Amino acid sequence: MEFEERKKMRKEEISKLLIQLGKTLEEKGALDFGKGEISIPESVEVELEYKEKPDKGKFEIELKWIPSETKVTAVPTEAKPSIKDLMRELSTEFSNINRTIRGGVIPAIEQFAKFEGLVTKCESCAKPEWKKEMINYSQKVGELKKAIIDKNMDEIKRLSQVLAKLSAECHLKYK
Numbered sequence: 001m002e003f004e005e006r007k008k009m010r011k012e013e014i015s016k017l018l019i020q021l022g023k024t025l026e027e028k029g030a031l032d033f034g035k036g037e038i039s040i041p042e043s044v045e046v047e048l049e050y051k052e053k054p055d056k057g058k059f060e061i062e063l064k065w066i067p068s069e070t071k072v073t074a075v076p077t078e079a080k081p082s083i084k085d086l087m088r089e090l091s092t093e094f095s096n097i098n099r100t101i102r103g104g105v106i107p108a109i110e111q112f113a114k115f116e117g118l119v120t121k122c123e124s125c126a127k128p129e130w131k132k133e134m135i136n137y138s139q140k141v142g143e144l145k146k147a148i149i150d151k152n153m154d155e156i157k158r159l160s161q162v163l164a165k166l167s168a169e170c171h172l173k174y175k
Helices: 011-028 083-102 109-125 128-150 153-174
Strands: 030-032 036-039 045-053 056-064 072-074
Touching (some): 011 030, 083 109, 109 128, 128 153
Antiparallel strands (some): 036 072
């Protein structure tokens, strides 16, 4: 499989692309470029190259490994959900988790994982004016995960209320 894409991007778009590639590599051990997913071995050769000529500059990041050490999975092209769809799904998952907590039960980490994944997706898709709020929300989600792992129900209830308040404030501010 081969893939090459060239397009003009603004600095903010480049930053988001690199952050998303890094998150996917960290979480899944793979790079996802929309046309397929490439598993990356534990150890690879990394080459950074910068060249500047009077008519153009170039910076490349190149990863090299032996192909037998990895696999490429073709991914069917499908429409990515809109930020509104993601936020709606996030809200539903948070409601489910809150219902569990209000019932006096600590949410299962598997139930929480879906919510956490949606938070990560929303953070990566957030408009610049939402970024600060999404980062703060994401940090509180991390604290809630720790409280769930530690089985600290008082902290779980407190953080659930904090997240509900942050969500409500965000909805009022950006509607």
